[in-house]
Amino acid sequence: MQISGEMMRDLAKVLVVVGLSVLFTAIIALSTSTNQEKSDVITLPQPHTDGGMSVEKALRERRSVRSFTNDPVTLEEVSQLCWAAQGVTDEKGHRTSPSAMASYPLEVYVLAANVTGLPAGVYHYSPQGHNLTMVSEGNRIPDLFNSSTGGKEDWRKNAPAVFIVTGVFERINKIPGEDLSRFVHVEAGTASENLLLEVVSLGLGATYTAGFDANMTREFLALASGETPIAVLPVGHKAEAA
Ligand SMILES: Cc1cc2nc3c(=O)[nH]c(=O)nc-3n(C[C@H](O)[C@H](O)[C@H](O)COP(=O)(O)O)c2cc1C
Known part of the structure; x- marks a missing residue:
């Protein structure tokens, strides 16, 4: 053809x-x-990396705060607090908080109940992208702090936002025969203190808490088996003492 x-x-x-x-x-x-x-x-607003309160003043004023008003915290404040805990501060990926062998074994999560500009939910913070990824929708704070001691409600129930620092131990345990797990706890402490000082600088209140239901926390954060919750930091506006 x-x-x-x-x-x-x-x-x-x-x-x-x-x-x-x-x-x-x-x-x-x-x-x-x-x-x-x-x-x-959720892309977070760029954090302020200069200004604010002096370190000395923040150290002097830091106090554990366990009573919050009903006022919301803002997405800008959440951004600033995530950055203070684990934000990236140079082109090599180093962060606001030191890390043994620069292994960065920590992860930061935010439980949002009353955050302006952020739907209630559970979020995971990415230091590299300075953003949040939703883990699950809805306010999980009242469920996580549901238990009462001696008839007294857990005060953390009323926090507008709760930050949780977890550790992934295998990232640090790379030297054969050596258990360096304790470093992960040290790092959770330094990252948490960064966050607590930023809380003061922002005029907010918070408490480092280590007493919590680990199983429920794992479930709500959808953690894989090698990741452990270490520090729970409820944040809000300080209520005046009665
Ligand atoms: C490792 C650690 C665990 C803590 N756990 C809790 C806790 O589970 N609940 C709580 O209300 N406070 C907790 N706190 C806060 C302390 O009670 C508080 O820091 C202490 O009373 C001193 O008061 P200040 O933080 O106002 O200086 C903890 C503090 C640290 C360092």
């Missing part, structure tokens, strides 16, 4: 139409999946 010039032109037209529809479908699929990824990631 001989292929005429007209047949060639028709074939070319068909190929162009097929090619364009494949391209169009690919663009739609790509943009849908990008939107999907984006919808779960």
Whole structure:
């Protein structure tokens, strides 16, 4: 069979139409999946890296605060507190808090109950992207602090936001025959103190707490088996003493 010039032109037209529809479908699929990824990631406002209160004043004023008003904390404050705990501060990826062998075994989570600009939920902080990824929707703070001691409610129930520092021990245990797990606890302490001093600088209140239901915390944060919750830091506006 001989292929005429007209047949060639028709074939070319068909190929162009097929090619364009494949391209169009690919663009739609790509943009849908990008939107999907984006919808779960909340970009945090850029943190302030200068100014605020002097370190001396923050040290002098820091006190454990266990009673909060109903006022919300803001997304800017959440951003500042995540940065204080584990924010990246140079191009090599070093952070606000020191880390043994720069192994960075900590993770930071935020439980949001009453945060302006952030739907109630459980979030994981990414230091590299300075963003939050939603782990689950809804306010889990009242459930996490549901138990009462001696008929007294757990005061943490009323916090508008709770920060949780976890440790991934295998990141630090890389030297054969040596158990360096204690370093993870040291780092959780230094990161938490950074956060507590930033809390003072922001005019907020918080307490370092180590007494909590570890199993429920693991469940709410959806932790993998090698990750352990270490520090629980409820944050809010200090209520005046009665
Ligand atoms: C390792 C550690 C664990 C703590 N655990 C709790 C806790 O579970 N609940 C609580 O209300 N306070 C807890 N605190 C706070 C202390 O009670 C508090 O720091 C202490 O009373 C001194 O008061 P200040 O922080 O106001 O200086 C803890 C503090 C540390 C360092």
